[in-house]
Amino acid sequence: MRTQLLCAAAAAPFALQGAYADQISSALDHAPIGVMGDHLHDKGEWMLSYRAMHMQMEENRIGETRVRPDEIAGSIPNVNAPPPTLRVVPTEMSMTMHMVGAMYAPTDRVTLMVMGNYITKEMDHLTFQGMMGTTELGGFTTEVSGVGDTSLTALIGLYEKEHLSVHAGVGLSLPTGSITKTDNVLTPMNTRPELRLPYPMQLGSGTYDFLPSLTLTNKTQDARFGGGVQYSGTIRMGENDEDYTLGNRHQITAWGAYSPDPRVSFSLRGTAWTQDEIDGVDPLIAAPVQTANPDFQGGEVMELGFGINGLATEGPLKGHRLALEYVVPVARDLNGPQLETDWTVTVGWQKAF
Numbered sequence: 001m002r003t004q005l006l007c008a009a010a011a012a013p014f015a016l017q018g019a020y021a022d023q024i025s026s027a028l029d030h031a032p033i034g035v036m037g038d039h040l041h042d043k044g045e046w047m048l049s050y051r052a053m054h055m056q057m058e059e060n061r062i063g064e065t066r067v068r069p070d071e072i073a074g075s076i077p078n079v080n081a082p083p084p085t086l087r088v089v090p091t092e093m094s095m096t097m098h099m100v101g102a103m104y105a106p107t108d109r110v111t112l113m114v115m116g117n118y119i120t121k122e123m124d125h126l127t128f129q130g131m132m133g134t135t136e137l138g139g140f141t142t143e144v145s146g147v148g149d150t151s152l153t154a155l156i157g158l159y160e161k162e163h164l165s166v167h168a169g170v171g172l173s174l175p176t177g178s179i180t181k182t183d184n185v186l187t188p189m190n191t192r193p194e195l196r197l198p199y200p201m202q203l204g205s206g207t208y209d210f211l212p213s214l215t216l217t218n219k220t221q222d223a224r225f226g227g228g229v230q231y232s233g234t235i236r237m238g239e240n241d242e243d244y245t246l247g248n249r250h251q252i253t254a255w256g257a258y259s260p261d262p263r264v265s266f267s268l269r270g271t272a273w274t275q276d277e278i279d280g281v282d283p284l285i286a287a288p289v290q291t292a293n294p295d296f297q298g299g300e301v302m303e304l305g306f307g308i309n310g311l312a313t314e315g316p317l318k319g320h321r322l323a324l325e326y327v328v329p330v331a332r333d334l335n336g337p338q339l340e341t342d343w344t345v346t347v348g349w350q351k352a353f
C-alpha cells in the first residue's frame with residue numbers, strides 16, 4: 001500500500017505533464033493581448049489575429065509635473081517664433097487602432113508574422129489670442145485616419161526545455177502610414193487655415209524601422225502559473241522624406257498569469273519604455289504649438305496592465321481565443337510639455353489553424 005502511494009506520487013507530475021500541460025492548450029499559453037510576438041507556432045500552423053486598441057490622453061506634463069494650458073501659453077518659448085511663446089495647447093487626445101495580423105510557421109523554429117493597422121486620432125486644443133498673454137480665443141479639434149505602418153517579423157526559437165522557451169524577433173516596419181496629413185486649425189489671429197498636422201497626429205514614421213525583440217516565457221508543470229519577459233525595440237533607419245526621424249524606442253515588459261482552468265487566465269504586467277525626441281524638422285510643421293517642437297516628444301514611462309485571456313477548449317468555437325488588457329501609467333517623465341496617457345485598453349481575437 002505504502003509503496004503504491006509512493007509510486008503514484010512519483011508518477012503524478014509525468015501524468016500531469018502528458019495529459020494536461022502538453023496535450024491541452026491553455027489560455028495561459030499566450031501573453032497578455034498588449035504583447036506582440038510572444039509565441040512561436042508548430043511547423044505548418046497558421047494564426048490570424050485582430051486587435052482593437054484605444055488610448056485616452058488628457059492634461060499636460062513637463063517631466064513629472066503637471067502644467068496648465070495657460071502656464072504653457074504664458075511661458076513656454078515657441079521654436080517657430082514669432083510669436084515668442086506657444087499659442088495653441090492640446091488638451092485631450094484619443095487614438096483607436098485596428099490591428100490585423102497573420103502568423104505562419106514554415107519550421108518548428110521559425111514563425112513569420114505580418115501586421116497591418118488602421119488608425120484614427122483626434123486631438124482637442126485651446127487657442128490663446130494674439131501674439132502674447134493668456135486670453136483664451138477658443139477651442140478646435142483635428143482628426144485624422146488611415147493605415148499605419150506595416151511590420152514583417154521573423155521569430156526565431158533559440159532555446160526550449162520543458163516549458164521554458166526563448167526566442168528572438170527580427171522585424172522590419174514599412175513606412176505605409178502617411179506623414180503628410182492635414183486638417184483645419186484655429187490660429188491666434190482667429191483664422192482657420194488647413195495646415196500639415198504636428199508629429200503626434202501623423203500616422204507613420206516615414207522611415208524603415210528595425211524591430212528587434214527577445215522573449216522568454218515559462219509556465220509551471222500543471223499550467224496554472226506562467227509568465228514571461230520581453231525586450232522590444234524600434235530603431236529608425238535613416239531620415240524620412242519630410243527631413244526628420246522619430247526617436248528610437250526601447251521597451252521591457254514582464255508579466256505573470258494565473259490560470260484556474262485551461263479556458264481562462266488572469267494576468268498582471270509591468271512595462272517600462274523610453275523613447276527619444278525627434279531628430280530633424282519638417283519645415284511644414286511650424287505652428288506655435290508644443291506638438292510641432294521635435295524636442296517635446298518621447299520620454300520615459302512605467303505602466304501596469306491588468307489582463308484576462310480566454311480560450312474555448314471544446315464546442316464549435318474550439319481554439320478561438322479572446323483577450324482584454326487594461327493598461328494604466330504608474331510613473332512618467334515626459335519631454336514636455338506633452339499630453340499624458342491616462343489609460344489604454346486592448347481587446348483581441350486569435351485563432352490558429
Ligand SMILES: [Cu+2]
Pocket residue numbers: 039040041047103
Ligand atoms: Cu500566433
